[in-house]
Amino acid sequence: MSLFSWRNSALPTFSRGGVHPDEHKELTEHLPIEDFIPTNVYLPVSQSLGASAEPLVAKAAKVKRGDVIAKVPGGVSLHAPVSGIVKGVATGPHASLVYDTVITIQVKPSEDDPQFPEQFGWQTLPVAQMLERIRDAGVVGLGGAAFPTYRKLSLPKDAKVDTLVINGSECEPYLTCDYRLMLEESEKVVLGSWLIARIIGVANCVIGVEDNKQPAAEKLRQTIAELGLDKMEPPVKMTVVVTQTRYPQGSEKQLVQSLTGRMVPKGGLPLAVGVVVQNVATAIACLDAIRNGKPVMERVVTVSGRGILSPKNLRVPIGTSVEDIIAHCGGYAGDVVKILLGGPMMGRTIADLDVSVTKGTSGLLFLTAAETSITHYQPCISCGECVDACPMGLEPNRVSQYMEVGRPLETLQFGVKECFECGCCSYSCPSHRPLVQFMQVAKAAYRRQERKTT
Amino acid sequence: MSEAEVTSPPTLHLSSGPHIASGRTTGQIMWMVNLSLLPALLWAWAVFGWPVLAVTASSILGCITAEYLACRIAKTESTVPDGSAFCSGLLLAFTLPPAIPIWMPFIGGVLAIVFTKAVFGGLGYNIFNVALVGRAMMMATFPVEMTTRWLTPALGNVDAVSSATVLAQIKLGGQEALNKILAAVPDGGHLWLDFFLGMRAGSVGEVSVLMIMLGAAFLFWKGIIKLYIPLSILVGVALMAPFSPAPTIYMLSGGIWLGAFFMATDYVTSPITPKGQIIFGLGIGLLTGIIRNWGGYPEGICYAIMLMNILTPALNDWFRPKRLTAGGAPS
Ligand code: SF4
Numbered sequence: 001m002s003l004f005s006w007r008n009s010a011l012p013t014f015s016r017g018g019v020h021p022d023e024h025k026e027l028t029e030h031l032p033i034e035d036f037i038p039t040n041v042y043l044p045v046s047q048s049l050g051a052s053a054e055p056l057v058a059k060a061a062k063v064k065r066g067d068v069i070a071k072v073p074g075g076v077s078l079h080a081p082v083s084g085i086v087k088g089v090a091t092g093p094h095a096s097l098v099y100d101t102v103i104t105i106q107v108k109p110s111e112d113d114p115q116f117p118e119q120f121g122w123q124t125l126p127v128a129q130m131l132e133r134i135r136d137a138g139v140v141g142l143g144g145a146a147f148p149t150y151r152k153l154s155l156p157k158d159a160k161v162d163t164l165v166i167n168g169s170e171c172e173p174y175l176t177c178d179y180r181l182m183l184e185e186s187e188k189v190v191l192g193s194w195l196i197a198r199i200i201g202v203a204n205c206v207i208g209v210e211d212n213k214q215p216a217a218e219k220l221r222q223t224i225a226e227l228g229l230d231k232m233e234p235p236v237k238m239t240v241v242v243t244q245t246r247y248p249q250g251s252e253k254q255l256v257q258s259l260t261g262r263m264v265p266k267g268g269l270p271l272a273v274g275v276v277v278q279n280v281a282t283a284i285a286c287l288d289a290i291r292n293g294k295p296v297m298e299r300v301v302t303v304s305g306r307g308i309l310s311p312k313n314l315r316v317p318i319g320t321s322v323e324d325i326i327a328h329c330g331g332y333a334g335d336v337v338k339i340l341l342g343g344p345m346m347g348r349t350i351a352d353l354d355v356s357v358t359k360g361t362s363g364l365l366f367l368t369a370a371e372t373s374i375t376h377y378q379p380c381i382s383c384g385e386c387v388d389a390c391p392m393g394l395e396p397n398r399v400s401q402y403m404e405v406g407r408p409l410e411t412l413q414f415g416v417k418e419c420f421e422c423g424c425c426s427y428s429c430p431s432h433r434p435l436v437q438f439m440q441v442a443k444a445a446y447r448r449q450e451r452k453t454t
Numbered sequence: 455m456s457e458a459e460v461t462s463p464p465t466l467h468l469s470s471g472p473h474i475a476s477g478r479t480t481g482q483i484m485w486m487v488n489l490s491l492l493p494a495l496l497w498a499w500a501v502f503g504w505p506v507l508a509v510t511a512s513s514i515l516g517c518i519t520a521e522y523l524a525c526r527i528a529k530t531e532s533t534v535p536d537g538s539a540f541c542s543g544l545l546l547a548f549t550l551p552p553a554i555p556i557w558m559p560f561i562g563g564v565l566a567i568v569f570t571k572a573v574f575g576g577l578g579y580n581i582f583n584v585a586l587v588g589r590a591m592m593m594a595t596f597p598v599e600m601t602t603r604w605l606t607p608a609l610g611n612v613d614a615v616s617s618a619t620v621l622a623q624i625k626l627g628g629q630e631a632l633n634k635i636l637a638a639v640p641d642g643g644h645l646w647l648d649f650f651l652g653m654r655a656g657s658v659g660e661v662s663v664l665m666i667m668l669g670a671a672f673l674f675w676k677g678i679i680k681l682y683i684p685l686s687i688l689v690g691v692a693l694m695a696p697f698s699p700a701p702t703i704y705m706l707s708g709g710i711w712l713g714a715f716f717m718a719t720d721y722v723t724s725p726i727t728p729k730g731q732i733i734f735g736l737g738i739g740l741l742t743g744i745i746r747n748w749g750g751y752p753e754g755i756c757y758a759i760m761l762m763n764i765l766t767p768a769l770n771d772w773f774r775p776k777r778l779t780a781g782g783a784p785s
């Protein structure tokens with residue numbers, strides 16, 4: 001915990017743990033979203049959590065922007081983000097799966113590319129049809145989770161939900177893509193949120209924005225006032241709540257607690273306390289899907305870090321390769337020691353520049369040695385920093401000690417299964433212990449044991 | 455594939471997150487603790503003169519030598535630079551009489567590192583506070599020197615060897631001894647003020663409550679120590695103070711402040727949660743009182759802390775952090 005724990009203490013926040021990393025948002029927060037279309041896109045067919053997708057096109061096929069090119073049977077689809085020619089369908093690198101089937105499309109825009117204009121009567125579509133459009137547009141959680149959105153919004157019959165929380169926290173350092181969207185496309189954020197509120201049948205929507213993004217909160221408030229949502233049918237009361245800047249404010253459980261004061265039960269979903277959470281970019285995608293019939297074909301990615309010459313907020317087609325983005329952003333600046341997809345707290349390192357942007361990629365960071373921590377770790381000195389920092393009240397120190405002596409299956413008592421890998425513990429550890437890694441390995445040991453016994 | 459040739463950076467690292475850290479390191483913490491002990495050391499130097507620096511250097515040298523050799527023997531990277539052995543040496547010196555023969559602190563330092571740290575596996579694995587074990591071993595090995603080699607404080611000219619600390623005199627002579635001491639205080643002087651400022655005979659680093667508090671305030675400001683342990687120790691000691699003939703002196707002497715803020719707060723050997731820390735501190739305070747009032751030693755915080763060190767693993771098991779779960783407000 002830092003001395004800053006009491007700054008702005010009047011603002012709502014979660015009850016325990018958390019850290020205040022340097023924000024580094026100044027690198028990109030002032031930069032308007034820029035478009036970039038590469039010459040080729042490389043689309044791994046697996047873009048969401050869950051079952052794997054099947055490619056539906058073959059080499060040499062001509063595709064148009066918006067065509068379905070892969071599909072999870074009975075689930076979300078992947079669409080051609082650009083018009084062009086399929087140059088190949090082959091095994092290629094994937095950001096998290098290591099390998100996947102990758103469809104390569106050579107970009108060839110043409111006059112008659114579909115434009116996805118606003119469709120008549122979108123506000124009054126039946127809920128079932130709205131959900132269908134969300135599914136068919138391939139909408140997944142764009143905050144990083146990539147969970148299919150239609151599934152999250154198809155509530156069980158007995159669910160009692162009264163609040164929609166829209167997550168504009170963007171609590172990961174460096175990332176500013178959601179911030180720019182809230183500023184530049186506030187109307188879409190608000191309308192999208194209204195639609196989601198309609199789908200889940202609630203009249204109360206809270207948009208949570210961290211204190212370091214005041215202009216976005218202001219902009220959203222203005223937009224809400226202008227649109228007059230409480231006069232629309234059905235009316236939705238929409239409020240913007242500014243929370244403390246404190247990582248992991250944007251984690252579902254923490255955000256729900258900050259905004260509603262409700263505690264999501266252990267192992268449960270926000271649904272259990274009557275709340276559904278959606279990210280701001282996902283709200284926009286839902287609006288695009290329902291109002292314009294426009295599938296998810298592109299996303300905004302924050303390209304940042306001291307290791308890239310010109311940091312940017314880039315809107316790129318899904319499938320744009322890391323290599324092309326590096327070239328577009330002027331190449332490296334300084335000695336890059338880590339390339340990350342996502343933010344610096346929970347993002348993944350990549351080794352292969354052919355990896356491409358998927359629907360869940362919020363950031364592409366190039367970190368130099370001065371920004372990141374690469375060092376070997378030391379024994380636990382029992383300082384308790386990790387315990388203080390853990391938002392779930394777990395004991396990563398004890399887990400790490402048990403792991404070091406080879407006793408992974410005795411760590412349940414310290415809460416390994418409740419760990420959501422936010423990274424606050426490792427971040428705070430003065431001995432640089434890879435505590436998240438210990439938690440991951442312990443969890444894997446339990447999963448293995450469960451597989452063996454069932 | 456792209457407009458310009460882009461190659462992979464030569465030394466890409468792969469790891470799980472997080473990829474940034476708070477910047478605080480174990481070494482940094484230890485050196486900040488060392489720095490925070492500087493006011494007390496300078497004060498001791500001012501009132502007791504050069505022997506203070508000799509004793510301190512000797513003890514630090516003993517600790518560092520042992521640490522270095524232990525790492526060599528274990529074939530691990532030397533942990534001397536992390537400052538923890540230096541810190542143990544400094545703290546050990548702070549508990550010694552300033553006129554003790556110069557070679558003894560060296561032996562004490564070596565023994566402390568070898569028997570508390572090295573044999574248990576190095577930093578983080580010790581059960582007892584390293585400096586206190588050193589002191590306890592020296593008490594057993596050099597009982598006479600450890601209790602008689604005091605210096606009378608004098609800003610400027612030092613040399614007079616005094617025979618016993620005030621606490622020891624009171625322990626032996628009770629109310630009568632106290633009266634004698636009080637009678638010896640010159641007009642206009644206050645015994646408690648001498649104790650607070652550090653104008654009295656005592657161990658190197660513990661004579662001045664003021665200087666210790668300065669250092670402790672620095673550590674608190676830097677977020678290195680929390681106050682649960684020190685405050686509950688002081689409460690515990692205060693509860694036992696009425697049983698002593700001189701409660702104020704009792705509170706201001708015998709290394710209570712050094713022990714409370716610098717020894718008992720040692721991360722490795724103290725519990726992690728606030729509740730555990732409060733019990734730990736109260737235990738130390740009460741035990742100190744029991745040892746002083748009814749035990750064989752005039753002081754006692756050293757043994758009190760070591761006794762509670764033994765309980766630390768159990769306290770960590772009994773008082774766990776509160777999990778974030780449904781229903782009710784979390785801690
Ligand atoms: S990564 Fe897990 S153990 Fe570490 S702080 Fe986050 S929830 Fe707690």
Ligand code: SF4
Nearest residue numbers: 380381383384386429
């Ligand atoms: S932060 Fe690191 S050194 Fe401190 S208790 Fe946790 S694991 Fe141990």
